[in-house]
Amino acid sequence: xDAAEFRVKAKEVVDFIADYMETIENRRVSPDVNPGxxxxxxxxxxxxxxxxxxDIMKDFKNIILPGILHHQHPLFNAYFPLGHSFASIxxxxxxxxxxxxxxxxxxxxxxxxxxxxxxxxxxxxxSLPKQFLHEGGEGGGSIQGSGSECIFLALSAAKRHAQQNxxxxxxxxxxxxxxxxxxxxxxxxxLGSVILRQIEVDENxxxxxxxxxKSIMIDKSNGLDPFFxxxxxxxxxCCSFDDVYELSEMCEKENLWLHVDAAYAGCALIxxxxxxxxxxxxxxxxxxxxxxKWLLTTTECAVLWVKNKKSLNDCLxxxxxxxxxxxxxxxxxxxxWGIGITRPFRALKLWFVLRLYGISGLQEFIRRHIKLAKxxxxxxxxxxxxxxxxxxNLGLVAFCIxxxxxxxxxxxxxxxxxxxxxxxxxxxNGRSVIRYVVCAEKAKEKDVDFAWSVISSAADGIFSARG
Amino acid sequence: xDAAEFRVKAKEVVDFIADYMETIENRRVSPDVNPGxxxxxxxxxxxxxxxxxxDIMKDFKNIILPGILHHQHPLFNAYFPLGHSFASIxxxxxxxxxxxxxxxxxxxxxxxxxxxxxxxxxxxxxSLPKQFLHEGGEGGGSIQGSGSECIFLALSAAKRHAQQNxxxxxxxxxxxxxxxxxxxxxxxxxLGSVILRQIEVDENxxxxxxxxxKSIMIDKSNGLDPFFxxxxxxxxxCCSFDDVYELSEMCEKENLWLHVDAAYAGCALIxxxxxxxxxxxxxxxxxxxxxxKWLLTTTECAVLWVKNKKSLNDCLxxxxxxxxxxxxxxxxxxxxWGIGITRPFRALKLWFVLRLYGISGLQEFIRRHIKLAKxxxxxxxxxxxxxxxxxxNLGLVAFCIxxxxxxxxxxxxxxxxxxxxxxxxxxxNGRSVIRYVVCAEKAKEKDVDFAWSVISSAADGIFSARG
Numbered sequence: 001x002d003a004a005e006f007r008v009k010a011k012e013v014v015d016f017i018a019d020y021m022e023t024i025e026n027r028r029v030s031p032d033v034n035p036g037x038x039x040x041x042x043x044x045x046x047x048x049x050x051x052x053x054x055d056i057m058k059d060f061k062n063i064i065l066p067g068i069l070h071h072q073h074p075l076f077n078a079y080f081p082l083g084h085s086f087a088s089i090x091x092x093x094x095x096x097x098x099x100x101x102x103x104x105x106x107x108x109x110x111x112x113x114x115x116x117x118x119x120x121x122x123x124x125x126x127s128l129p130k131q132f133l134h135e136g137g138e139g140g141g142s143i144q145g146s147g148s149e150c151i152f153l154a155l156s157a158a159k160r161h162a163q164q165n166x167x168x169x170x171x172x173x174x175x176x177x178x179x180x181x182x183x184x185x186x187x188x189x190x191l192g193s194v195i196l197r198q199i200e201v202d203e204n205x206x207x208x209x210x211x212x213x214k215s216i217m218i219d220k221s222n223g224l225d226p227f228f229x230x231x232x233x234x235x236x237x238c239c240s241f242d243d244v245y246e247l248s249e250m251c252e253k254e255n256l257w258l259h260v261d262a263a264y265a266g267c268a269l270i271x272x273x274x275x276x277x278x279x280x281x282x283x284x285x286x287x288x289x290x291x292x293k294w295l296l297t298t299t300e301c302a303v304l305w306v307k308n309k310k311s312l313n314d315c316l317x318x319x320x321x322x323x324x325x326x327x328x329x330x331x332x333x334x335x336x337w338g339i340g341i342t343r344p345f346r347a348l349k350l351w352f353v354l355r356l357y358g359i360s361g362l363q364e365f366i367r368r369h370i371k372l373a374k375x376x377x378x379x380x381x382x383x384x385x386x387x388x389x390x391x392x393n394l395g396l397v398a399f400c401i402x403x404x405x406x407x408x409x410x411x412x413x414x415x416x417x418x419x420x421x422x423x424x425x426x427x428x429n430g431r432s433v434i435r436y437v438v439c440a441e442k443a444k445e446k447d448v449d450f451a452w453s454v455i456s457s458a459a460d461g462i463f464s465a466r467g
Numbered sequence: 468x469d470a471a472e473f474r475v476k477a478k479e480v481v482d483f484i485a486d487y488m489e490t491i492e493n494r495r496v497s498p499d500v501n502p503g504x505x506x507x508x509x510x511x512x513x514x515x516x517x518x519x520x521x522d523i524m525k526d527f528k529n530i531i532l533p534g535i536l537h538h539q540h541p542l543f544n545a546y547f548p549l550g551h552s553f554a555s556i557x558x559x560x561x562x563x564x565x566x567x568x569x570x571x572x573x574x575x576x577x578x579x580x581x582x583x584x585x586x587x588x589x590x591x592x593x594s595l596p597k598q599f600l601h602e603g604g605e606g607g608g609s610i611q612g613s614g615s616e617c618i619f620l621a622l623s624a625a626k627r628h629a630q631q632n633x634x635x636x637x638x639x640x641x642x643x644x645x646x647x648x649x650x651x652x653x654x655x656x657x658l659g660s661v662i663l664r665q666i667e668v669d670e671n672x673x674x675x676x677x678x679x680x681k682s683i684m685i686d687k688s689n690g691l692d693p694f695f696x697x698x699x700x701x702x703x704x705c706c707s708f709d710d711v712y713e714l715s716e717m718c719e720k721e722n723l724w725l726h727v728d729a730a731y732a733g734c735a736l737i738x739x740x741x742x743x744x745x746x747x748x749x750x751x752x753x754x755x756x757x758x759x760k761w762l763l764t765t766t767e768c769a770v771l772w773v774k775n776k777k778s779l780n781d782c783l784x785x786x787x788x789x790x791x792x793x794x795x796x797x798x799x800x801x802x803x804w805g806i807g808i809t810r811p812f813r814a815l816k817l818w819f820v821l822r823l824y825g826i827s828g829l830q831e832f833i834r835r836h837i838k839l840a841k842x843x844x845x846x847x848x849x850x851x852x853x854x855x856x857x858x859x860n861l862g863l864v865a866f867c868i869x870x871x872x873x874x875x876x877x878x879x880x881x882x883x884x885x886x887x888x889x890x891x892x893x894x895x896n897g898r899s900v901i902r903y904v905v906c907a908e909k910a911k912e913k914d915v916d917f918a919w920s921v922i923s924s925a926a927d928g929i930f931s932a933r934g
Contacts, residue, residue: 001823003485006553011555014477017564018470031576032779035798038580044602047589050825053557055548056818064815067577068567077573079789082809084566086473090480090520094527097484099551100535107546109498110534113505121513125817135511145612145767146807147632163660170637181816183785184808190782191623191806191910193630193660213619227478236789292809299811300612300767315657322546322891322902331502339658340613341651341804342549342759344766350529351523356468358517424789435789 001053009053014261016057017089021072028419031066038067052270058377069422074440074447078424080236080264081395085296087356091349093408100345104333106163106325108345112332115143121354122291125303126192126269129282132305133334141305143335143346148184149264150288150304153312153338154391155188155228158257158285160315162227171225178207178242180235180428182261195224205233205240205390205428209250216254228257231284233277234265238390238398238433245280252283260287263302266369268394271363286421287384294369294395296361296441297353304337312337369395369438369445372448376436379452385459389428395438398426405432407462414458421454468520476520481763483524484556486808488539495886496540498533509562528841536889541907541914545891547731548862552763554823558816559765564821567812571800573792579799580815582610589758590772593736596749599772601799608772609804610813614730615651615728615769617755620779620805622655622695625724625752627782629694638692643682645674645709645751647702647895662691672707672857672895674698676717683721685870687787695724698751700744701732705857705865705900708732712747719750727754730769735837735861738830761836761862763831764820768813771804779804789909834903836862841917843903846919852926856895863903865893872899874929881925888921 001009089447102111116134119141123133130136144150155175158410162173173194177185178201189196195213200206216226217340229251231242244260251258252439260266267287268274278287278375288304291297306312317336335341357365373395380386380399401407409432412425436451468476538549583601586608590600597603611617622642628638641662644652645668656663664682669675683693696718698709711727718725727733727745733756735741745754755771758764762859772780784803789877803806824832840862847853848864856865868874876899879892889904903918 001553003553006556007485010481010553010557010560011478011565013560014474014481017560018474019564022470027609031639033576035572035576036580038577039584044587046592046821047825048827050828053823056822059688062579064577065565067575067580068565069575071566071568082568086468086470086477089473089560089563090477090562091561092478093477093484093556096556097480097488098532098535099765099827100548100764101538102548105502108506108534108536109500109502110531111836113534117506117509120511126515146809152806159660183787183790186807187783190887191658202770265490270919290809295823299568299809300565300807315656317551318654318702321648321894321899324648329609339615339619340655340767341615341654342613342757342766355518355523356520358514359519360515374577389657411509427788429821432788458730 009079019379024070024073027070027073029070029075029422030416030419032419033067033385038063040374057414059392063149072440075421075438076381077436078422080293080437083292083295083297083299083301085353085441087352088296088349095345095348095403099387100135102232102343102345103341104323104325104335105331110345111345112334114351115334116140116332119143119303120307120348122303122350125359126266127272127275127278127281128287128305130288131307135264135359138309139305139309140332141303142334143350144302144304144338145300145340146237147182147261147288147290147302148187149339150302151184151230151261152188152191152258153304153316154257154259154306155194156312156315157306158228158259159192159194161257161311162225169171171227172223173227174219174224175211175228175230176226177230178232178235180205180237180240180264181230181232182236183388185230185261194228201240201429205235205238209240209243214248224421226254226256228259230259230261233260233262234394237428237435239265239392239394239396240390242277248280248283256285257285262286262289263291264290264393267291270295270359271366278372286431291350291353294366295353296357296365297350299459301350305325309337311399365441372438372445373397375445376452377446379448383456389431389433397429397436399436400431400433401459408432408434411458412461413452414461418454421451491537491540494537494540496542496889497536497883497886498907499886500534505530539907542888542909542918543906544903544918545889547760547904550759550762550766550768552820552908555763555765555816558819562812562815567811569801569810571790571792571802572794572798574688578812578814579801580775581818582801583607583799584768584819586610586772586839587655587812587819589770589817592826593733594739594742594745594748595754597773598774599754601820606772606774607799608770608778610817611769611771611805612767612807614649614728614757614769615654616806617769618651618726618728619655619658621663621724621726621753621755621773622659623777623782624773625726626659626725629692630779631880637689637829638694639690639738640694641686641691642695642697643679643693644697645699645702647672647704647707648699649703649730650698652697652728656892659694668707668896672702672705674709674714676710676713680717693721693723695726695731697726697728700727700729701861704895704902706859706861706863707857708744711745712750715747715750724752725750727751729754729756731757731760732861733832734758737762737826758817758820761833762820763824763832764817768817776804785887831906836910839905839910839912840864842912842915843919846915850923850926852930856900864903865895865900866903867898867900869870875899875901878925878929881928882921885921888918
């Protein structure tokens with residue numbers, strides 16, 4: 001395909017994307033296909049000769065699209081939002097178009113410096129102390145591919161730090177999270193070969209600091225080495241919040257690395273009324289959240305801020321003759337901040353989002369979503385068969401049917417099988433809950449009301465069937 | 468920005484990308500800016516209110532572009548190619564536009580199944596045995612963000628496998644590579660907390676199997692646990708090849724995990740004449756290469772194939788109530804194959820590339836690049852002051868000035884400072900070499916000849932200055 005043909009075809013793709021977004025409500029929200037549906041309908045081998053754009057687009061529409069969950073559908077209320085906006089798409093188009101990378105400052109200084117700029121912009125917006133900013137000197141932010149990567153990197157930096165402090169012997173490291181923390185922390189511990197303790201939660205569904213202290217005490221008395229605590233600000237199951245302040249005091253005293261995983265809820269910190277959620281931030285070691293969740297940025301865009309970049313660089317720095325440059329002492333080489341060496345220019349899409357919306361536009365977006373979630377919460381509380389789980393004060397409402405979990409599970413299955421609305425189930429202290437999350441950028445009150453009508457009539461169906 | 472405005476602005480971006488590619492030769496290939504050039508020319512904070520697309524594009528052109536290294540410039544001959552094609556850009560636009568993810572099969576079956584299809588297509592094309600294919604059953608391919616990630620995942624799987632075999636005690640694991648292996652293996656070992664041995668190379672600049680055997684013997688006799696060998700097929704410095712056959716025999720005998728890192732050269736395996744480079748493949752455990760290097764696919768697209776997916780899943784599997792689905796026993800959940808859980812739909816761009824070019828188009832591309840590199844090699848060999856390092860039989864030509872390394876280093880600096888041509892330096896057995904790599908998709912003979920004229924007159928300059 002030459003440039004002339006690209007001009008034509010890429011504009012067709014632009015129109016396809018615009019059409020897709022304008023008519024997304026007409027689609028069934030979730031796919032309805034069986035395993036192998038695609039594998040069995042495409043050739044077993046790559047084509048010998050070139051195929052036409054038209055044939056590929058035809059297959060895209062007829063074979064790919066029926067197997068897609070439409071995360072931007074106004075009745076997609078499952079998982080968490082999958083960041084999306086026209087602003088972000090424009091940024092990706094440009095970064096893919098010019099193909100800059102931020103392996104070292106010298107390769108494409110623009111890629112490195114813009115990443116420093118946007119992570120500082122965002123860091124200030126969410127009230128991070130100066131030590132976490134590039135302009136502060138000792139720390140800074142970096143854009144990683146996933147929240148899981150951020151947590152694994154924080155854990156690796158903490159591990160290196162702990163190993164340096166116990167140079168005499170091989171430490172037996174232990175990490176601590178609440179039982180409601182995201183599964184990616186388990187993954188990070190498995191990859192990092194450290195022991196993981198999942199601590200019970202208190203009545204607020206927050207990590208019980210008392211139970212944590214006890215667990216640390218026992219581990220220490222058994223000769224183990226506590227080194228890392230991951231606080232969750234906004235759990236996946238029910239958006240509960242660990243007490244960062246209390247944990248930060250304790251970690252400071254015990255000399256433990258405290259990471260704050262705010263994958264989803266961290267996006268709400270752009271509104272000052274939520275800054276309290278990370279009180280104690282002066283004493284944390286690192287924090288991450290994903291603009292590709294609730295800040296209108298497409299995958300992959302997860303930001304990790306560390307207070308001391310040395311700890312991160314110590315376990316990730318890698319140099320070679322072909323990467324050396326004369327400014328390396330005074331600049332930032334982001335390959336030393338993550339796993340990948342060929343790092344794409346992800347800062348560009350975040351820059352497009354931050355500028356095209358502006359702070360006010362993004363705050364309006366977050367607050368509107370929270371208001372819509374409140375509307376759903378009010379609906380649910382109006383019906384005595386339901387019970388709200390947790391505080392649900394951001395864009396997620398967790399609820400269940402009073403009584404045995406089986407009722408809630410059946411309710412969810414009936415709702416999702418209709419294909420009219422898509423929700424997900426979680427488990428909180430062994431109890432099934434349904435998660436309703438406001439996701440679509442332009443979600444409206446009528447979408448919430450429709451979702452509620454689907455939920456409440458599905459519940460009626462269950463109770464009338466039971467007589 | 469609404470859909471109507473997106474239609475207009477995104478088409479402007481399409482035209483910008485086409486213009487950029489059509490006029491790239493008019494640009495200076497490498498940036499000429501100082502540290503802080505961008506940071507000091509943009510605001511210290513995100514804008515309060517929304518800004519216009521026009522203002523952002525103006526900054527993109529005036530502030531970002533001057534700080535970009537133009538990897539698609541015909542006189543960019545440094546590092547390795549940074550994959551790029553209109554086909555791939557169309558794929559990214561669509562995947563960003565619809566936003567599918569492959570966390571579990573159930574979320575968007577199309578994303579999972581297309582990844583299985585394209586990794587099988589590519590696996591067959593490069594002659595991987597059936598065990599490495601999804602249709603084979605026990606193994607399969609997955610698309611990761613970077614080659615570094617592929618190697619870290621292979622190492623982690625190997626580590627888990629080794630730990631399971633030494634359940635009685637904590638093993639002291641040792642990994643082995645050649646001293647010319649990529650720095651990402653060092654990074655993987657650092658993250659995985661395993662000991663790394665860098666083994667000397669033989670006269671072909673291949674990992675010395677004799678030296679390796681000796682090192683393993685010594686480590687074993689000291690109570691250490693050898694577990695992992697990474698063979699490099701196409702070293703970054705000079706594109707030398709480790710002997711996969713000999714290593715595979717040895718690893719089979721010693722029960723070591725053999726990973727083949729073919730980040731760049733693996734792309735050439737789509738041409739049958741290069742299949743010999745991975746002779747012994749039946750006995751390797753895993754292999755990875757990056758279509759985002761030399762197969763016209765934009766970042767991020769690195770493919771990792773494992774012979775036994777269980778070993779990979781054992782250290783990466785993570786489940787939660789909200790991710791469970793009724794088909795999980797019979798389908799593939801790619802979150803268990805890598806670090807990230809929110810995995811973008813990277814298969815789409817590779818599918819576009821494989822179909823729009825077809826096998827014949829991609830083979831023609833690779834062979835044309837190799838022919839151009841041969842042309843440069845012939846030029847260099849025609850001048851007695853130069854010496855070719857290694858065999859340089861793919862798209863990379865490594866060479867140096869006969870005599871002290873300082874001459875080669877000076878030559879490279881003089882060439883790069885002109886901004887007319889961009890090359891990189893490497894170190895091979897302590898000696899400086901210049902790497903010339905054919906990178907641009909549509910590179911021509913005249914580009915090679917021009918590059919040669921720059922190189923040879925820069926060399927003349929050095930020798931005439933020395934008198």
